[in-house]
Amino acid sequence: MAAVDPRTLMWARACEMIERAEQLHRQFIQPAVAPIHDLSWQPPVDVIATDTEILMTIALPGVDSDAIKVTVDDDGVSVVGFRPSAIPRGDLVYRLEIPYGKFERRIAFPAGHLRLGQSELANGCLMLRFYR
Numbered sequence: 001m002a003a004v005d006p007r008t009l010m011w012a013r014a015c016e017m018i019e020r021a022e023q024l025h026r027q028f029i030q031p032a033v034a035p036i037h038d039l040s041w042q043p044p045v046d047v048i049a050t051d052t053e054i055l056m057t058i059a060l061p062g063v064d065s066d067a068i069k070v071t072v073d074d075d076g077v078s079v080v081g082f083r084p085s086a087i088p089r090g091d092l093v094y095r096l097e098i099p100y101g102k103f104e105r106r107i108a109f110p111a112g113h114l115r116l117g118q119s120e121l122a123n124g125c126l127m128l129r130f131y132r
Helices: 006-029
Strands: 045-049 053-059 068-073 076-083 101-108 115-122 125-131
Touching (some): 045 101, 068 115, 068 125
Antiparallel strands (some): 045 053, 068 076, 076 101, 115 125
């Protein structure tokens, strides 16, 4: 059996990592299915469950707490809001990766038996703590 060149394995792994990064990027900036006037972006979310609580962290850089609405129902949590553009008129944009405008994220899980105990917007992240 012929030996496999380690450089070939490293190259294959690097290509897999690039493909995964592109998939995550497409998922992050993909607008929700909606009419063109209702386009929105979906913020990334971390959900961590412990024995007594569920912790959600939603990345919302540059969003004021007044611009966020959280709704809890039997099927999960919805976070809706607006991130204003920080681009002054007439400026030349070289790269624009942080989304702005309307955002909407639905996190599906059985929330009927949970109660929202704490919510805090700090360091560009909305943190929601649900108690079982």
